[in-house]
Amino acid sequence: MKPNEKGAKKTYTKEQFNQFYGKELGAKMWKKAGAKAAKEGKKAAPKKPAGPEKRPDPTVPAGTKGAGKTYTKEQFVAFYGKEQAAKMWQKGGKLLAKKEGPKKAAKAPAGPEKRQDPTVKKGEKGFGKTYTKEQFDKFYGAKDAKALWKKAGKAAAKAAPAKKAKDGKKAKKEAVEKRADPTVQKGQKGFGKTYTKDQFVDFYGAKAAAKLWKKSAPAPAKKAKDGKKEKKAKEVEKRPDPTFKPDQKGAKKTYTKEEFVAFYGKEAANKLWKEAAKLVPKKKEKDGKKKKDDKKKDGKKKEDKPKKEKKPRDPPQLEEVTMTIKRAEGQSLGWERNPKNQRIVSVDAESPAATAGLAKGMRIAKIDGKDVKTDDDVKEALKAAGAEFAIVMTKKVEKPKEETKKE
Numbered sequence: 001m002k003p004n005e006k007g008a009k010k011t012y013t014k015e016q017f018n019q020f021y022g023k024e025l026g027a028k029m030w031k032k033a034g035a036k037a038a039k040e041g042k043k044a045a046p047k048k049p050a051g052p053e054k055r056p057d058p059t060v061p062a063g064t065k066g067a068g069k070t071y072t073k074e075q076f077v078a079f080y081g082k083e084q085a086a087k088m089w090q091k092g093g094k095l096l097a098k099k100e101g102p103k104k105a106a107k108a109p110a111g112p113e114k115r116q117d118p119t120v121k122k123g124e125k126g127f128g129k130t131y132t133k134e135q136f137d138k139f140y141g142a143k144d145a146k147a148l149w150k151k152a153g154k155a156a157a158k159a160a161p162a163k164k165a166k167d168g169k170k171a172k173k174e175a176v177e178k179r180a181d182p183t184v185q186k187g188q189k190g191f192g193k194t195y196t197k198d199q200f201v202d203f204y205g206a207k208a209a210a211k212l213w214k215k216s217a218p219a220p221a222k223k224a225k226d227g228k229k230e231k232k233a234k235e236v237e238k239r240p241d242p243t244f245k246p247d248q249k250g251a252k253k254t255y256t257k258e259e260f261v262a263f264y265g266k267e268a269a270n271k272l273w274k275e276a277a278k279l280v281p282k283k284k285e286k287d288g289k290k291k292k293d294d295k296k297k298d299g300k301k302k303e304d305k306p307k308k309e310k311k312p313r314d315p316p317q318l319e320e321v322t323m324t325i326k327r328a329e330g331q332s333l334g335w336e337r338n339p340k341n342q343r344i345v346s347v348d349a350e351s352p353a354a355t356a357g358l359a360k361g362m363r364i365a366k367i368d369g370k371d372v373k374t375d376d377d378v379k380e381a382l383k384a385a386g387a388e389f390a391i392v393m394t395k396k397v398e399k400p401k402e403e404t405k406k407e
Contacts, residue, residue: 019068055092056099058263061241063250070096098262115152179216239276317397320365326388327352333382337364339375344393358393366392 017033018026054070061067076085076092114130121127136145136152178194185191200209238254245251260269260276327333334351335358337344342364347354364372367381368389 055089055096058088058091058095061243061250061263063253064244064248095263115149115156118148118151118155179213179218182212182215239273240279242272242275242279318394319397321357321362321393321395323356323358323391323393324388325352325356325358325391329387337378339378342372342375342378356391358391359395362393362395364391365394366390 014030017030021029052072056070076089080088112132116130136149176196178196180194200213236256238256240254260273333353334348335353336346344362347358368385370381372378372381
């Protein structure tokens with residue numbers, strides 16, 4: 001904002017910067033605002049008296065509209081009722097504590113540095129007492145005080161105990177490597193005892209110690225059998241929140257079961273976790289995996305045999321045969337035919353059809369000089385025909401087999 005713009009003098013907290021600009025940009029803007037305030041020489045405004053405590057609504061899922069908004073206990077009671085509000089207020093407190101984390105106590109301002117006088121030896125009066133640099137200058141003079149102050153700093157650094165880590169854990173000392181003496185055999189006194197490189201040098205001398213130190217180096221760790229790699233730690237399963245609608249902001253975000261329990265409580269979280277499983281898409285098979293080719297006994301892959309091209313069949317050769325059928329009045333012809341293609345299916349023995357020479361597989365072409373193709377054509381032709389009539393049949397002509405001779 002420009003100095004003459006409306007709201008230019010208004011100030012905001014770091015959380016408000018992050019909410020408005022996002023975490024990454026908010027951090028940059030906060031830093032920029034601090035530098036500007038320092039440049040202008042503005043003093044920090046006195047803190048306003050803290051208002052009533054506010055907490056977030058635990059029923060509003062993270063990422064949705066109003067998720068970061070906070071409310072007073074009175075607003076909780078007005079919205080949920082006294083009994084339900086007490087539970088919600090408690091849950092909101094846990095959610096806020098988890099978000100903010102434990103608050104660190106403010107450190108007291110450090111006074112001027114003090115150091116021991118290096119001229120006072122252990123056992124003498126005043127040993128252990130510390131003095132500021134100004135006191136060194138007054139007592140020894142600027143020139144001598146400078147050298148003694150430096151000497152006192154080195155002594156203090158050497159005597160200082162190891163600093164504790166931030167999380168309360170003691171800082172680990174750098175372990176000096178030790179190795180077993182390769183000249184000491186199993187069963188001898190001192191076998192298994194380890195020594196530093198300096199101890200090797202003190203005992204054997206620099207040249208011999210270098211060889212023995214190298215010889216005593218531990219063997220490299222053995223690799224897993226069959227070249228199997230160590231299994232990676234399983235990733236923690238995450239699932240989407242089923243209470244979100246598909247088009248809602250944050251619908252695609254996933255959470256662990258612990259996060260479900262922390263937000264919804266154990267009972268509700270178990271139900272929602274099961275529902276969320278239905279929303280997780282099934283994993284597809286990884287691309288690039290192909291079916292394994294069949295292998296021959298000798299380990300070689302089977303060669304793809306070229307497919308034989310099917311030769312088109314020659315159309316069947318048909319032959320027309322004219323026969324004469326004689327039948328008595330009212331006598332059956334003694335055949336059974338297919339009404340669709342007029343092909344003879346069967347012929348009764350000693351029937352007029354069998355006597356004429358009709359056989360299974362033949363097809364009726366003409367009856368008494370008339371072409372017949374359909375079932376109705378055959379029926380009409382047979383009615384019109386007399387006791388004796390000519391019939392033309394078609395039959396397949398078999399190809400003669402090729403004669404072969406063995407030599």
